Amino acid sequence: MTQANQRLTLRNVVIGWGCALLLLLLPVLVFKSQYLLYLSSLTCIYMIVACGLNIILGYAGQISLAQAGFLGIGAYVCALLGPALSFWVALPLAGLICFVVGLGLGFPSLRVKTHFLAMVTLGFTVIVYLILVNEEKWTGGPFGVFNIPRPKIGHLSFSSPANYHIIVALVTFILLLLAFWGLNSQWGRAFKAIRENEGRAEMLGVSLRNYKLMAFAIGSAFAGIGGALIAPLFGYIDPTMFALGFSFQFLLMVVVGGAGRFEGPVLGAMIFALLPEALRVTEKFFPVIFALAAILIMVFMPKGSVSAVDWAYKKLTGKEEPHLTK
Amino acid sequence: MRALEVESLRKNFGGFAALRGVDLHVDEGELFGLIGPNGSGKTTFFNCVTGILKCSAGKVAFKGREITNSGPDAICRMGIGRTFQLIELFPGMTVLENMLLALQERQGRMLGRLFRIREEANERQALELLEFLRIAHVQDELARDLSYGEQKLLDFGMVMMSKPDLILLDEPTCGVEIEMRQEMMHHIKELNKQGTTIIVIEHNMDVVMNLCTRIVVLDTGEKIAEGSPREIQNNQKVIDAYFGAEE
Numbered sequence: 388m389t390q391a392n393q394r395l396t397l398r399n400v401v402i403g404w405g406c407a408l409l410l411l412l413l414p415v416l417v418f419k420s421q422y423l424l425y426l427s428s429l430t431c432i433y434m435i436v437a438c439g440l441n442i443i444l445g446y447a448g449q450i451s452l453a454q455a456g457f458l459g460i461g462a463y464v465c466a467l468l469g470p471a472l473s474f475w476v477a478l479p480l481a482g483l484i485c486f487v488v489g490l491g492l493g494f495p496s497l498r499v500k501t502h503f504l505a506m507v508t509l510g511f512t513v514i515v516y517l518i519l520v521n522e523e524k525w526t527g528g529p530f531g532v533f534n535i536p537r538p539k540i541g542h543l544s545f546s547s548p549a550n551y552h553i554i555v556a557l558v559t560f561i562l563l564l565l566a567f568w569g570l571n572s573q574w575g576r577a578f579k580a581i582r583e584n585e586g587r588a589e590m591l592g593v594s595l596r597n598y599k600l601m602a603f604a605i606g607s608a609f610a611g612i613g614g615a616l617i618a619p620l621f622g623y624i625d626p627t628m629f630a631l632g633f634s635f636q637f638l639l640m641v642v643v644g645g646a647g648r649f650e651g652p653v654l655g656a657m658i659f660a661l662l663p664e665a666l667r668v669t670e671k672f673f674p675v676i677f678a679l680a681a682i683l684i685m686v687f688m689p690k691g692s693v694s695a696v697d698w699a700y701k702k703l704t705g706k707e708e709p710h711l712t713k
Numbered sequence: 714m715r716a717l718e719v720e721s722l723r724k725n726f727g728g729f730a731a732l733r734g735v736d737l738h739v740d741e742g743e744l745f746g747l748i749g750p751n752g753s754g755k756t757t758f759f760n761c762v763t764g765i766l767k768c769s770a771g772k773v774a775f776k777g778r779e780i781t782n783s784g785p786d787a788i789c790r791m792g793i794g795r796t797f798q799l800i801e802l803f804p805g806m807t808v809l810e811n812m813l814l815a816l817q818e819r820q821g822r823m824l825g826r827l828f829r830i831r832e833e834a835n836e837r838q839a840l841e842l843l844e845f846l847r848i849a850h851v852q853d854e855l856a857r858d859l860s861y862g863e864q865k866l867l868d869f870g871m872v873m874m875s876k877p878d879l880i881l882l883d884e885p886t887c888g889v890e891i892e893m894r895q896e897m898m899h900h901i902k903e904l905n906k907q908g909t910t911i912i913v914i915e916h917n918m919d920v921v922m923n924l925c926t927r928i929v930v931l932d933t934g935e936k937i938a939e940g941s942p943r944e945i946q947n948n949q950k951v952i953d954a955y956f957g958a959e960e
Contacts, residue, residue: 572829576806583803584801584802586801588814589786590786590795591818592790594823
């Protein structure tokens with residue numbers, strides 16, 4: 388079997404990213420409905436958080452159930468500091484705080500693996516949840532934080548759904564581009580090597596400590612920035628929105644989309660943000676149908692739904708789809 | 714100058730002593746053999762030198778610098794490479810990616826690697842090596858799809874890729890057909906001629922006797938003999954270790 392390894396040319400990369408930017412901004416031009424614009428922004432945020440988890444899980448091979456916790460940290464940083472400092476300070480600050488906390492959370496990954504690591508990261512999300520619920524003085528406790536404003540630049544307000552989507556789309560574009568850059572650098576190869584054969588990677592000089600910590604830190608920072616974007620989108624946050632179930636949902640986004648493939652979590656995020664809305668007509672049967680759809684995808688496409696895209700590409704062009712990262 | 718110097722190396726697994734105070738040295742440019750019956754501690758010795766296992770006691774020095782109990786990644790970056798008895802590759806990565814990975818961590822700093830996307834020089838070097846090993850035609854195949862012999866050659870190529878000063882080969886010809894074995898021996902000799910110090914663990918006596926200029930024999934974790942291939946062949950302790958001593 389030949390690996391789909393046709394090299395991406397610079398021209399194709401530029402065209403591809405140009406199209407991606409257009410697609411991300413397209414809802415602003417096409418949708419008039421506030422609801423559809425809200426859904427588009429939510430999908431973008433899911434893409435950011437799932438892409439971060441893909442770096443940790445899909446590339447570096449470390450399981451993490453902490454994304455909901457980091458999403459919560461980012462959201463609360465933005466909700467609490469945004470009005471005082473400015474959204475434009477709170478957004479990178481949320482990323483930075485989650486980067487540092489993610490670095491700390493990465494240390495257990497040097498000692499424990501697989502389901503034990505899942506337990507540690509699961510514990511982290513529970514701890515964050517409990518802090519958000521119990522530190523009422525700071526977080527508003529179970530009642531959460533209300534009236535989270537959307538950003539402004541001078542007189543230019545981004546409070547309308549269309550304007551706010553422009554910010555979300557641009558941040559999504561920048562973060563996905565940065566991830567694409569990093570995963571196509573030698574770091575991407577080192578992450579993959581750790582996933583494939585940790586012991587051998589170390590024997591070839593790959594510092595497991597440094598790369599694993601960086602994978603955790605970067606993936607967590609992505610979730611933090613996602614959280615900082617989600618708070619003004621909802622306008623209201625409370626701890627239940629960042630409970631453990633959300634971590635499993637991001638895990639599913641990556642796995643159902645295609646772990647270890649750059650476009651996998653993008654596809655997964657779209658499925659998880661849009662499919663529930665499409666299934667609304669089924670009312671009470673929605674959870675059953677949604678779960679069944681996820682199971683069917685995993686049974687027939689064990690490498691994720693991205694393999695359907697590969698299949699379609701091959702049918703149309705007769706060639707293997709080139710992989711987007713190393 | 715000594716490439717490797719090991720003093721009183723001990724390795725205990727609980728109450729079992731796998732290495733019992735092994736002393737040996739390897740000079741720069743030497744092609745050195747390490748042999749012994751199964752369970753004599755050869756691979757444990759390699760694992761202690763390369764940092765996979767922590768030594769219980771003793772000292773390991775590479776080019777005069779003590780490396781006892783340093784991490785495997787640090788030891789690799791100092792210039793020691795190794796192959797494994799059971800092949801250890803990155804099965805889901807292509808042959809070319811396996812080769813490139815073997816080199817990248819010896820170049821520059823970690824932050825710099827984040828900005829290294831184009832690697833024409835490294836790719837050229839990898840392709841030259843793959844051609845030298847006659848497996849360039851599988852450069853875009855996944856490592857898991859190669860034949861056993863090709864995987865052995867790739868494993869060897871990955872070690873050569875980073876141009877280490879000292880290479881430890883753990884049974885390089887084990888499980889490969891005769892033709893491939895000859896080819897592997899040829900590659901090892903060529904590499905040694907270029908100045909690389911090599912230590913070979915091998916069960917095939919023809920290979921060891923043909924390749925190595927000096928041999929150390931281990932038995933139950935102890936060094937029982939040292940000398941030229943001819944001296945080792947005639948050493949009674951070695952014969953006893955392999956075939957059993959007469960009552």
